[in-house]
Structure formats: structure tokens, C-alpha cells
Amino acid sequence: MALIRPVDETLAGFLRDESRTQGRAETISQPADEAEVRQVFRELASVPGAPVPVTVQGARTGLAAGCVPDGGHVMSLQRMNRVLGVSGDAEGGFSVRVQPGVVLQDLRNALAKRAFDTAGWDDASLAALGRLRGADPVFFPCDPTETSATVGGMVACNASGARSYRYGAMRRHVRGLRVVLPSGETLALSRGAAVADGRRLTLTTEQGTVIEVPLPTYSMPDVKNASGYFAAGAMDAVDLFVGSDGTLGVVTEVELALAPMPPVVWGVNCFFDGEDRAVGFVGAVRGAVPGLGAVEYFDPAALDILRSQRHCDPAFSSLPEVPPAYACCVFVELQEPGRPEALEALAAVGRAMGEAGADPAATWVGTTDVDRERQRFFRHAVPESVNMLIDERRRTDPAITKLGSDMAVPDGRLRDVVALYRRTLAEEGLESATWGHIGDNHLHVNVLPRNAGEHARGKALFRRWAEEVSAMGGTVSAEHGVGKIKRDFLVPMYGREGVAEMAAVKRALDPDGVLGRGNLFDASLLEGGEA
Structure with missing residues (x-):
């Protein structure tokens, strides 16, 4: 079967996610391994004309339209769904290596049973599996509500869930990544192996290309956060790719740290x-x-x-x-x-x-x-x-959608943000329901519009909340990522200069702006436009 084929009506499900956003694409691929991912990039590079945009997908459980294509090509990683091995450390801890299409619930089940398809595993992984079976139970603690999410999608948005209160978000549990860049070159990243010099990160591909990445100078809020590129002095290269919304490279392998049950x-x-x-x-x-x-x-x-x-x-x-x-x-x-x-x-x-x-x-x-x-x-x-x-x-009105917020504030501002939500919802006369991770000061306020007018007022209210939450030292997205739906919220959070610095990161790793076009910022920024 050809790796790249046209999108027809039988593949319509690949044009939307759980946000109910509808997209469009001309072609689709479903690679089964890293070699096929690289082959897809080679074939797309041979297409005459402008570079073909590529939107990477997992299980399409996202709520920010990050995997909804805006033309071009869809690369679905659902067939890349194998557990590749297990390893142990000197302290008795364990980690597991997986392809990005591994479904969270499947991983949980395998860990609970300590049973895996070990075809192709090396001797070290088989030995570690033996030790795992004799050890106290372990689990993977990151727990988004949708257990059909894939590991790659969780990496893309720095997913978390209820237990992030104790265990933190996805970033904390990622020990290593393999990444295919749009050029087709590959990065092998392990924690501690590539660390920024201040706000400058130097990466070397396995093919020998040296890439200088200018990291953003903004300060990350001291809250649970999944808004834009992670940036800090002396940061680890792994952290740049976790939460990057599918815009910097295609993750083909993830090493996850496991926790004691x-x-x-x-x-x-x-x-x-x-x-x-x-x-x-x-x-x-x-x-x-x-x-x-x-x-x-x-x-x-x-x-x-x-x-x-x-x-x-x-x-x-x-x-x-x-x-x-x-x-x-x-x-x-x-x-x-x-x-x-x-x-x-x-x-x-x-x-x-x-x-x-x-x-x-x-x-x-x-x-x-x-x-x-x-x-x-x-x-x-x-x-x-x-x-x-x-x-x-x-x-009755197909134009409306649920409007779900994903903002978080510092500990001292919980009462303030709850008061903000209640006051402004009452002013606008909007129906809502609120739930979520209040231990992290992270509430999902969901506006439930009954018509197009309420839908428009709800969207405007979210923009106002983005400004006020940012002023409180909070984040506009704590766990769902930014995607296309919340990209305009990054300006009040980081300023126009900060968003432009994110575009500079992308230019360093994806000069043609191929991946995740429309996620995080408008494509015009890659050509030097304004945020």
C-alpha cells in the first residue's frame, strides 16, 4: 500500500478532533515506524511547488484543534502503537519506551498485567521486564480524562489530568525522545544530554547537522502550564519538544518514567x-x-x-x-x-x-x-x-460549539479567578458548568451557548479572561495545549515579542514552516510578520 494517498469521504474522521473543529487536507499517510515517517517527508519534499503543510495526529482526542489540518497532508501515527522495551535504573526505578501511537489505556493495562508483546525486544529490555515482574507494582501517573489519548498526543500538549496535583504533567515523566525533523533528519534526545547555554540551545542531528536554536526570553508562569514553547535558562532539550503542539518535529519514540503504585x-x-x-x-x-x-x-x-x-x-x-x-x-x-x-x-x-x-x-x-x-x-x-x-x-444551530476554558492561576489567586468567572458570566447572561483540577487552581469553565450570539459572546469573554488571568501570573492553557483555537491568547500572556521569539524557534527547526501550520501563531510570523 502506498504511504501517501488522497483523502476521501471514508477518511473524514481525520479532519476533526474533539473540539468539533472541522479541517481539510488533500493527502494522508499512516506510517508504522520511524523509517516510514522519514519516507513520507522525502516524498512530500518531491512534490512540485510550495512545501506541503503536514499536520501530525494521534487519536484526535484534543480540544484545541492542534491536530486539525488546514490543508496539505495529515500524518496519522496511530499505527505506531508498539511498546518497544523496558529499562531499569540502579535505584530500582523503571521506564518504558513506546511509539507515539500507543494508547494510554492500553499502556495502563499492559503495566497492570506486566504483559507486553516482546517481539523485537533486545536482551536488556527482556532482562528488565523480568525484574519488573518481580518488583512492586508500578504505573504511569499522567491521567488525562480521555484514556483513548495516545502518548504522542500527550507529549504534544504536555497533558496532565487529575493526578497532576501530585505527579505533575507529562513533561516530568518524559526521559527521552526520538524526533524526525521536517528535513527528514533525526534527533535522539535523552535528559541531561543536551542542555541550553543560557537561552541558546545547540542540537546535533544523527546525520551531523548542527542546529542553533534561540530560545524565547520570556519567563514561564509558576503554575501548571501547557502554553507555547517551554523556555528557561539551561533548560533540557527534551523540554522544548514536550508541549510544542506538533510544530517542531515528529516524535517517533518516547521513554516514560514509571512511578511506584x-x-x-x-x-x-x-x-x-x-x-x-x-x-x-x-x-x-x-x-x-x-x-x-x-x-x-x-x-x-x-x-x-x-x-x-x-x-x-x-x-x-x-x-x-x-x-x-x-x-x-x-x-x-x-x-x-x-x-x-x-x-x-x-x-x-x-x-x-x-x-x-x-x-x-x-x-x-x-x-x-x-x-x-x-x-x-x-x-x-x-x-x-x-x-x-x-x-x-x-x-438546531450547527455553528455553535462548547467553549471550554483551560486556564490556571497561582495559589493566592484562586478566589480572585473564581470571582472573575462568576461576575463576568453573570454580566453576559451565559449558561456555564465548571469542573476540573481545583487543587492546581485550574478550572475548566465551560460556556454552553444556545445560539450563535451567545457563542460569539462566550468567545469574546474567553479573550477577556486570557488577559486578566495572564495579569494574575497565570496561564491561558494549563493542559490542553494551544493549537489553533487558543493561539491568540498567547499575546496577552507572553506579549508580541514573546510570540515572535517562538516563531524564531520554529524557523530554526522547521525553516519552511511545514509542521502544524496555524498552531501557536499565524503562519505569517514565519515570514517576519507581526503577531
């Missing part, structure tokens, strides 16, 4: 009669319980959506009933070395609820696998239900 994991849904008490509880519990794995939030509108779904849709009938007196909820996950420590942590949660003026008895505690699965279903049912609601409204 916590011996005891309990979940606690804590309910409150108002948002102010819930926010107060977050501040109290963060200081009282060191072993928190996650701190998640559901506002009154989110709980109302769950109540409605439970009664109206049989698929959600197993949701636990939420009493009307429970206005909002904070879910905390306790990760402890044993049951006594978990009981102590649970008591500390109760005390934090009391400090916030809430009833410590207003909780659901999950201590078994069955309990925690119900809690997981509860958490994930909210975004799923909102997507269903918007899809129903789109039947």
Missing part, C-alpha cells in the same frame, strides 16, 4: 452548600493532607447536569444520587502507604471541611475498586454529559 488509594467526595465554602476547603485540605493525589471540583451547574442525566438517560442510571442540599463538590484522592495512614488522612479531610464551615459527614468515601470506579464514572460523566448537551443544541 501507591499501596492504598481512597477517594472522598466532599459536598458543600456553596462555592465559597468549597474554595475555602481547598486551601485548608492542601495544607492538611500531604498524601493527596488529586483535588477536583464540580460546581452547582455541573451537579445539576449529573442529576438530570441520572434521571433522563439510562446510560447514567448507575450514577449515585446527589441530594439537593449538596450544591457543589470537591473530590480528593488519598494515596497512603497503609490503612492507618489513610484513616489519619481521612480524619484530616474532615477537619478541613469543618474549618470551611461544612459538615464532615457530607461525604462519600470510596475504599474499594468498585467504589472508586463509581467515583471515576461520576467525575467523567460531567464532560461527557456536556458534550452530549452541546451536540443536541448543534442540531
Whole structure:
């Protein structure tokens, strides 16, 4: 089968992602390994005329349209879905090497069973696998809501999820990368091997080409962040490619650090009669319980959506009933070395609820696998239900979409940003539902437009939030990446000069502007235009 073929109606699914953004492309490829990725670039380079834009895709679970093509060629990496090996270190830790198309849930299942397709593994990997099977359980802690996401897509947007409160985002877990540049040359990057000299990074391809990369001079916000290129003095080269939104190179291999599985994991849904008490509880519990794995939030509108779904849709009938007196909820996950420590942590949660003026008895505690699965279903049912609601409204007005924010602020500004959201949503008369990673001061405020006018007002409100959150020292995207949908938000965050510096990074690694065209900044910037 030819590597490159035309896009026809049977391949329409490759033209959109979960943001419901619709794109266009002329050709598509589905390489199975790095050699085929390089071959695709060679074939595209032989096409007469201007360079062909290339949009790299994983499972298309993204929410920022980063993998939605704007013409040119789609390179889908879903066939690159093999686990390539396991390694161990002197301290007893383990890592796993995977192709970018490996699906998160498949990786979780393989690690839980400690069972892999080992065809083609070298002796060192087979020996490490033997040690892994005899060691205490390990897992990969990065946990975006969509478990059908691929590892490559998670690298592209520096994905995180609920457990980022304890374990951090994707960047923390990436030990190494293999990358194919648009030139077809390759980079082999391991942590510590290539480090910037101040704000200048020197990379050498495996073919011997030396590339000087001028790093942006802006300061990264001290919050969970997935907005634009990572930049810092003496930074590691690996960090530049993690979170680069598919604009610098095609990741063909990822080495991921694994973490010890916590011996005891309990979940606690804590309910409150108002948002102010819930926010107060977050501040109290963060200081009282060191072993928190996650701190998640559901506002009154989110709980109302769950109540409605439970009664109206049989698929959600197993949701636990939420009493009307429970206005909002904070879910905390306790990760402890044993049951006594978990009981102590649970008591500390109760005390934090009391400090916030809430009833410590207003909780659901999950201590078994069955309990925690119900809690997981509860958490994930909210975004799923909102997507269903918007899809129903789109039947009347196809132009509207869900508008989901992804902003985060420093610890001291949580109350400020919640007040900003509530005040401005009321001013605009917009329906919304809010949930997300409140432990990281990272809330997904979702505007639910009913018509084109509300959709336009919601988009304008997001631009206003981007300015005000940036002024608070926050980020415009904490975990979903920027893609095409949020690229204009980078100007208030980094300034026009900062965005221009990002374009200079791209010119160094992708001089023709082939990859991810339209992601992060307008293509005109690559020709010296203004942001």
C-alpha cells in the first residue's frame, strides 16, 4: 500500500478532533515506524511547488484543534502503537519506551498485567521486564480524562489530568525522545544530554547537522502550564519538544518514567452548600493532607447536569444520587502507604471541611475498586454529559460549539479567578458548568451557548479572561495545549515579542514552516510578520 494517498469521504474522521473543529487536507499517510515517517517527508519534499503543510495526529482526542489540518497532508501515527522495551535504573526505578501511537489505556493495562508483546525486544529490555515482574507494582501517573489519548498526543500538549496535583504533567515523566525533523533528519534526545547555554540551545542531528536554536526570553508562569514553547535558562532539550503542539518535529519514540503504585488509594467526595465554602476547603485540605493525589471540583451547574442525566438517560442510571442540599463538590484522592495512614488522612479531610464551615459527614468515601470506579464514572460523566448537551443544541444551530476554558492561576489567586468567572458570566447572561483540577487552581469553565450570539459572546469573554488571568501570573492553557483555537491568547500572556521569539524557534527547526501550520501563531510570523 502506498504511504501517501488522497483523502476521501471514508477518511473524514481525520479532519476533526474533539473540539468539533472541522479541517481539510488533500493527502494522508499512516506510517508504522520511524523509517516510514522519514519516507513520507522525502516524498512530500518531491512534490512540485510550495512545501506541503503536514499536520501530525494521534487519536484526535484534543480540544484545541492542534491536530486539525488546514490543508496539505495529515500524518496519522496511530499505527505506531508498539511498546518497544523496558529499562531499569540502579535505584530500582523503571521506564518504558513506546511509539507515539500507543494508547494510554492500553499502556495502563499492559503495566497492570506486566504483559507486553516482546517481539523485537533486545536482551536488556527482556532482562528488565523480568525484574519488573518481580518488583512492586508500578504505573504511569499522567491521567488525562480521555484514556483513548495516545502518548504522542500527550507529549504534544504536555497533558496532565487529575493526578497532576501530585505527579505533575507529562513533561516530568518524559526521559527521552526520538524526533524526525521536517528535513527528514533525526534527533535522539535523552535528559541531561543536551542542555541550553543560557537561552541558546545547540542540537546535533544523527546525520551531523548542527542546529542553533534561540530560545524565547520570556519567563514561564509558576503554575501548571501547557502554553507555547517551554523556555528557561539551561533548560533540557527534551523540554522544548514536550508541549510544542506538533510544530517542531515528529516524535517517533518516547521513554516514560514509571512511578511506584501507591499501596492504598481512597477517594472522598466532599459536598458543600456553596462555592465559597468549597474554595475555602481547598486551601485548608492542601495544607492538611500531604498524601493527596488529586483535588477536583464540580460546581452547582455541573451537579445539576449529573442529576438530570441520572434521571433522563439510562446510560447514567448507575450514577449515585446527589441530594439537593449538596450544591457543589470537591473530590480528593488519598494515596497512603497503609490503612492507618489513610484513616489519619481521612480524619484530616474532615477537619478541613469543618474549618470551611461544612459538615464532615457530607461525604462519600470510596475504599474499594468498585467504589472508586463509581467515583471515576461520576467525575467523567460531567464532560461527557456536556458534550452530549452541546451536540443536541448543534442540531438546531450547527455553528455553535462548547467553549471550554483551560486556564490556571497561582495559589493566592484562586478566589480572585473564581470571582472573575462568576461576575463576568453573570454580566453576559451565559449558561456555564465548571469542573476540573481545583487543587492546581485550574478550572475548566465551560460556556454552553444556545445560539450563535451567545457563542460569539462566550468567545469574546474567553479573550477577556486570557488577559486578566495572564495579569494574575497565570496561564491561558494549563493542559490542553494551544493549537489553533487558543493561539491568540498567547499575546496577552507572553506579549508580541514573546510570540515572535517562538516563531524564531520554529524557523530554526522547521525553516519552511511545514509542521502544524496555524498552531501557536499565524503562519505569517514565519515570514517576519507581526503577531
